Amino acid sequence: MLYPWQESLWQNWQQLLDQRRLHHAVLLVAPLGSGREALAKQLAQTVLCQNGVTEPCGICHSCKLFEAGTHPDFHPLAPEQQGKQIGVDAVRKCNRWAVETSQLGGDRIIMIDYADAMGEAAANALLKTLEEPPSGCQFILLASALDNLLPTINSRCNKWRLAMPNEADTQRWVEKQLMQSIKLETVRLNNSAPIATMQFIEQGQDIRYGKLLEAFAAFLQPPHIGLYDVAGLCSSEGHNSLKWLSYFMVDCLKLQQGAAGHLVHSESLPLVQQAAAVVTPATLISQSRKANALYQQLERHTGLNAELLLVEWLTGFMAQ
Structure with a gap:
């Protein structure tokens, strides 16, 4: 499910998918609490879908496996716990996934959340795979900011920034979801990120x-x-x-x-x-x-x- 503030960026990706021009390494720069994982998974499911080109059909074998969280060609990677780095061994496993044969005969997707949490050794281990990408392997990297990513990683990826809604829109969206009024300062404390703001109140x-x-x-x-x-x-x-x-x-x-x-x-x-x-x-x-x-x-x-x-x-x- 996509959120309203993601629609514009998604339409840009759909155009590239339709033209078969999607870069082999997409880097999505978006704050925590923006629902960035949902957007990345929408792209992954679309690429893996056996029927759709710009939208996942939701009914093919690939889509069913993806929605069940058991797709053999979808490989997500994230730190073991928030605040920890992604180690070099985990990235080496990614590199092995990248050259494996697809189990469903289609593409393989490697999604790295918190890509800006890769240590230098891990980033360098990924670099060669990004420079010489195996056929049929799509990388999707998610990061909060570019500051902690190696410039060489940045340069090998097609970068996209997810714009947050303005604070008034975030306030309205969260109020609609929770069916209660919320303080504007709660929105500002969470940098206008809607999901973060909603969780801040729910918790x-x-x-x-x-x-x-x-x-x-x-x-x-x-x-x-x-x-x-x-x-x-x-x-x-x-x-x-x-x-x-x-x-x-x-x-x-x-x-x-x-x-x-x-x-x-x-x-x-x-x-x-x-x-x-x-x-x-x-x-x-x-x-x-x-x-x-x-x-x-x-x-x-x-x-x-x-x-x-x-x-x-x-x-x-x-x-x-």
Whole structure:
């Protein structure tokens, strides 16, 4: 099933399919929570379909196997868990899939989600296969950004960016799905990605983040009571909480500089005003940078004592 914001890009792919001009390596650049896997799977099923050219027929043997998740010529690859790298051994397995004979006599599809999570050795192992693609093998790579992909991988792929709907459209779509009104700041916290916004609410993260934000704003007031409460809330929510709090700090900076026209925390303005009145701009800038660095550290290394590192970061507000 495709989502409304994917239709335009899908029509471009359909045109290439119709003209038999689809590149052997498609790189879809789209944020998490955009439904990118659904779009990639639509392309994969269409390529593998025994009847359709620009749409999967849904009734052939290939489509039935694909929909059941048992298609022998569809090979998905992703990190074993989010935040982990795709290792070189996994990519070598991809390379073996690429040269195997199709079990249904058609094409083979290799779909690599989180392609930007490939280590350098893994990316280099894939590179030769992309340079000399085996006949009848289609690669579909998905990534959130190009920054972490080797330039040589980028250059071997046909790149497509999935545009997110504007925040008003995302808000309307999520409200329609959930049959309830939602805050605009929830959309902004999730970078206008509709699926991410919907899951944020369905999983109760909006309520938990509201409690974290109140605790954080209270902690910023001298004499900075509740340090361990904030660290515990951040730790239980996961390192994404650092990303959200960095948005809050940037909102405080915007308010201090008279640029309050587009705050992420549009419905939490009193908390932004409260914090902006007591934290210096220098501290906000420094702590925002440290929060982003800590987020990257926790994203890459899952075995760290997150709560201890969060306490250390929070003490930076007490030294201003």
